[in-house]
Amino acid sequence: MNDISINIPSLAENIRIVESFIDNAKEELSLNDDIYGxxxxxITESVNNAIIHGNQGDKNKNVELSLSVENNVLVFFVEDQGNGFDYNSLPDPTAPExxxxxGGRGIFLMKALSDELEFQNEGKTIKLSFYLD
Known part of the structure; x- marks a missing residue:
């Protein structure tokens, strides 16, 4: 499978485009249901964050979603056109207060569901890795 990427205008209803993108990857790579889920x-959480927080819901700004497979690792990049954020000082969603x-659970969820999560480009780009074996 070659690297593929799509640009999505920052509209909440475009999450369905992301779902189709992931469904196609599931077919192409024969992903099992656990990793697919x-x-x-x-990824939908990440794109949602990029639309709402990164691009402030500005439909003139895009979110780029790309996918590649490297050494049995499925790697997704989600990039917005916002100002980035300080990902080192996020509140802990499990703290009593x-x-x-x-809100505030998106990144916590992404960390829990992916095998590796990395912020790049001052938080404008997020790299999510999933091990295939």
């Missing part, structure tokens, strides 16, 4: 949640807050 983890990828679907982590944050338990009842509706």
């Amino acid at each position: 983890n990828i679907m949640i982590a 944050n338990i009842d807050k509706p």
Whole structure:
């Protein structure tokens, strides 16, 4: 499978494009249901964050989603056109004062569901890796 990427205008309804992209990868790579479920949640969450927080819902800004396979590792990059953020000072969603807050779990979820999570480009790019074996 070659590297593939798509650009998605920052509209919440475009999450369905992301879901199709992941469904195609599942078919192409014969992913099992466990890894597929983890990828679907982590990547849609990441793109959602890029749309809402990164690009501030500006439909004139795109989110780029790309996928490659390197040495049995499925690697996704999600990049927005926002200003980035300080990913080292995120509140802990499991802390008592944050338990009842509706947001703040996205990155926590992405870390839990992916095998590796890395921020790049001042937080404008997120790299999520999933081991295939």
